[in-house]
Amino acid sequence: MKRKTFAASVLFAIIPAFAHHSFAMFELTKDVTYEGTVVDYRWENPHTHIIVKVESDAADKSTVGTWDIEGGATNIMGRQGWNRATFKPGDHVKIVAHPMKDGTKGASLFYAVLPDGKRLYHDIARPKGEGSSNP
Amino acid sequence: MYVVELCHWLQNTPFATGLRQSDLLFPLIEGSHILALSVSVGLIITLDLRLLRLALCGEPVSRVMHQVMPWALPGFAVMFVTGLLLFVAQAEKVYTNTFFRYKVLFLVIAGFNALYYQMKFYPKMAEWDLAPAIPAGAKLTAAISLVLWAAIIALGRTMAYEL
Secondary structure, eight states: OHHHHHHHHHHHHHGGGOSSSOSTTBOTTOOEEEEEEEEEEEOOSSOOEEEEEEOTTOSSGGGOEEEEEEOOOHHHHHHTTOOTTSOOTTOEEEEEEEEBTTOOSEEEEEEEEOTTSOEEESSSOOOTTSOOSOO | OHHHHHHHHHHTSHHHHHHHHOTTHHHHHHHHHHHHHHHHHHHHHHHHHHHTTSSOTTSOHHHHHHHHHHHHHHHHHHHHHHHHHHHHHTHHHHHTOHHHHHHHHHHHHHHHHHHHHHHHTSTTHHHHSSOSSOOHHHHHHHHHHHHHHHHHHHHHHHTTSOO
């Protein structure tokens, strides 16, 4: 019985991380806010991509430029409430993401803040204290 | 330059875009590619280990080969077709990926390696089928095959680690 519970917990620990590739190339402890305009919204597999242009008047100067924000597969994102029409080029967006370790202008999506303040997450990962469906 | 343009066109055909945007087809193709790989490469490894006298040593090589091939070849076919579809879906992105280029190079070498075995050693198999000493050349092709397939799988996996 104990062994079964252990196996189940291992399985559940693996599920959120099961993706096209691991998150090793991203600085996961760093949450950076990218606020700008959607250049391209690619609803596709193995990863969705949101290309965001941050103008030079941004609050965080280190975020100025065009960023490739990578999300999950369409299945994973769909379960969090995303769809192919969530964004379109020209939309204003505010995205919190984990930047690439090597400094290239890419990041792993954490969540997007919608105009009404609602958050759309990458997957079931939530900041501490904010209840997630899986413990 | 021309190939990049061709890949750009391929990736943007309705077929490729449809594959990329499908919730069902893409994971199905991706999953089948890996499962077919385990069947075909798993069995190729079995034959290679027999040639190196590291496994199934009591069995004639011909017998191992004739048991393994009816599964390894269809497995390879599924792996190849699904791999082709995965390439079509992301042609432009994948073409410029260094790991992908090495993977294709190693696949081609693995192909020639298998062809060499098939032409040089397979026709005379009856002579060394149960012999304790397998021709050194046949052993070498088996060792090369093991190394190449390990590299191909590792490269295939590493390809994903580029935005």
